[in-house]
Amino acid sequence: MSAQREMKEKNPWHTPLTIIITVIGVIAIVALVTVAVLQNRPVPQKYKYGIVLDAGSSHTALYIYEWPAEKDNNTGRVEQKHSCKVKGKGISSYAAEPEKAGMSLTECMREAEMQVPSRRHQETPLYLGATAGMRLLNIENREASDKVFEAVEKALQGFPFSYQGARILSGQEEGAFGWVTVNYLDDRLKQGLETTGALDLGGASTQISFVPHEYDISESPSNSVAFRLYGNDYNLYTHSFLCYGKDQVLRMALAHQTRSGPVTMSDPCFHPGYSVTRNYNALYDSPCVSERKPKEAPLNFTHTGVGNFFRCQEVVKTLFNFTSCKYSRCSFNGIFQPPLQGSFGAFSAYYFVMNFLNLTDSSIPLETVKANLANYCGTPWNQIKQQHPEVKEKYLAEYCFSGTYIVTLLTEGYNFTKETFSKIKFIKEIKGSDAGWTLGYMLNLTNMIPAEAPDSPPLPHAGYVSIVTVIALLLFILFILSLRPIWPKCSKKPQIV
Numbered sequence: 001m002s003a004q005r006e007m008k009e010k011n012p013w014h015t016p017l018t019i020i021i022t023v024i025g026v027i028a029i030v031a032l033v034t035v036a037v038l039q040n041r042p043v044p045q046k047y048k049y050g051i052v053l054d055a056g057s058s059h060t061a062l063y064i065y066e067w068p069a070e071k072d073n074n075t076g077r078v079e080q081k082h083s084c085k086v087k088g089k090g091i092s093s094y095a096a097e098p099e100k101a102g103m104s105l106t107e108c109m110r111e112a113e114m115q116v117p118s119r120r121h122q123e124t125p126l127y128l129g130a131t132a133g134m135r136l137l138n139i140e141n142r143e144a145s146d147k148v149f150e151a152v153e154k155a156l157q158g159f160p161f162s163y164q165g166a167r168i169l170s171g172q173e174e175g176a177f178g179w180v181t182v183n184y185l186d187d188r189l190k191q192g193l194e195t196t197g198a199l200d201l202g203g204a205s206t207q208i209s210f211v212p213h214e215y216d217i218s219e220s221p222s223n224s225v226a227f228r229l230y231g232n233d234y235n236l237y238t239h240s241f242l243c244y245g246k247d248q249v250l251r252m253a254l255a256h257q258t259r260s261g262p263v264t265m266s267d268p269c270f271h272p273g274y275s276v277t278r279n280y281n282a283l284y285d286s287p288c289v290s291e292r293k294p295k296e297a298p299l300n301f302t303h304t305g306v307g308n309f310f311r312c313q314e315v316v317k318t319l320f321n322f323t324s325c326k327y328s329r330c331s332f333n334g335i336f337q338p339p340l341q342g343s344f345g346a347f348s349a350y351y352f353v354m355n356f357l358n359l360t361d362s363s364i365p366l367e368t369v370k371a372n373l374a375n376y377c378g379t380p381w382n383q384i385k386q387q388h389p390e391v392k393e394k395y396l397a398e399y400c401f402s403g404t405y406i407v408t409l410l411t412e413g414y415n416f417t418k419e420t421f422s423k424i425k426f427i428k429e430i431k432g433s434d435a436g437w438t439l440g441y442m443l444n445l446t447n448m449i450p451a452e453a454p455d456s457p458p459l460p461h462a463g464y465v466s467i468v469t470v471i472a473l474l475l476f477i478l479f480i481l482s483l484r485p486i487w488p489k490c491s492k493k494p495q496i497v
């Protein structure tokens, strides 16, 4: 009993000094680890927002983007939070009543007010970019185009966002920003990977953009755009063909087939049994066809379908001019195009049309695509309507023409072959964000893609916490070991007794 007490009294672990040192040591280590964890714990996510209105020729769409507030200038990913399709037609169709162009945006703008938290309203940039519909209106009637912009501007300024202006994008910008969007969403830019080309088909214009293999930009400087993004240089080839969007190209096809001013016209691009009355003045009311208007024509003509893909292709081919090229190589209409390179993402109407025709799968060979189209175009109009009662009749009637145009544009126009055709992916969106020029436009205007690669912290959060914990544990073990000279006394004493 007394030996036991003596041992207890002499146990060095039980001296007040050791106990105090141990307790302080443990507290210090716990405090160190706690501070490390708390300090680096991600704070609850706060977001910033940006709004872009895509005023296309056929309709306007509003996109809301969001990104983590503390990372807006480099590392944070910008994603599409919401989109809203404006009811009615594109703003260019309100040339005769511009106020209505402004009013048409109200519903989607109200939706944006609900979607963006109100404390962020004032700092949220709002852009409107108009494309080929307004380009055409601007060519046709400058004054009317200015009035539409005035009305739109007035309407947008009535909302609590940070309004940054409404303007017409150049064809180059439209092509280049579509390319930025696709490659940003695919994370190809930040990682410096080989980029994907972008193919955009609108109603009034169409764009092709890609980084060619070896590219002499001096051959046609107006087709080149240079970017420095995340420390990499890109020489992008881009071209926008005004009037070669699918609605204007249809006008051109109809104009070509009615150039003699007939009363009825049989069209291989429309289904057998299809028949509508069309007005000559309405058909030729566009700068894309106005010069081709027949001198003498009746008021209307009857547009009937024949449904023959191959003959339709012949009609479409007449809309491309292959005769003159002052460069080393051209696509069509004397426009320079370097050899195609890499894979492509085809979006907007490319996707809508090919998706309807069940032809988005890249593994379908070009020959099969043509055979399916031939079969589809040859199907009687009544049968098509019965099979797709849910689809808008205007779209439904035009899928044969649009599909034929897409295949002809890609192969005859841009020179895709049966081998390279499989490199085209028909896409609507990438990782939840729509493919289109709007995201690239906003990233550019808000300087959200830095020219140089951002400095990233040497360690991610988890790595940092683990290292602090390991060091703390090592310190603790070292501290215990430093008490070692006292250990033998403690363990041997009872044996001596």
Ligand SMILES: Nc1ncnc2c1ncn2[C@@H]1O[C@H](COP(=O)(O)OP(=O)(O)O)[C@@H](O)[C@H]1O
Pocket: 055, 056, 057, 058, 059, 090, 131, 132, 133, 201, 202, 203, 204, 205, 206, 245, 246, 247, 348, 349, 352, 353, 395
């Ligand atoms: N569901 C759909 N099916 C077929 N075509 C569609 C569908 N939705 C939109 N489109 C077409 O996509 C095109 C979009 O073009 P738009 O962006 O308005 O014109 P642009 O880019 O030339 O200014 C239009 O031709 C429109 O009719």
Ligand SMILES: [Ca+2]
Pocket: 056, 057, 131, 201, 202, 203, 348
């Ligand atoms: Ca468009």
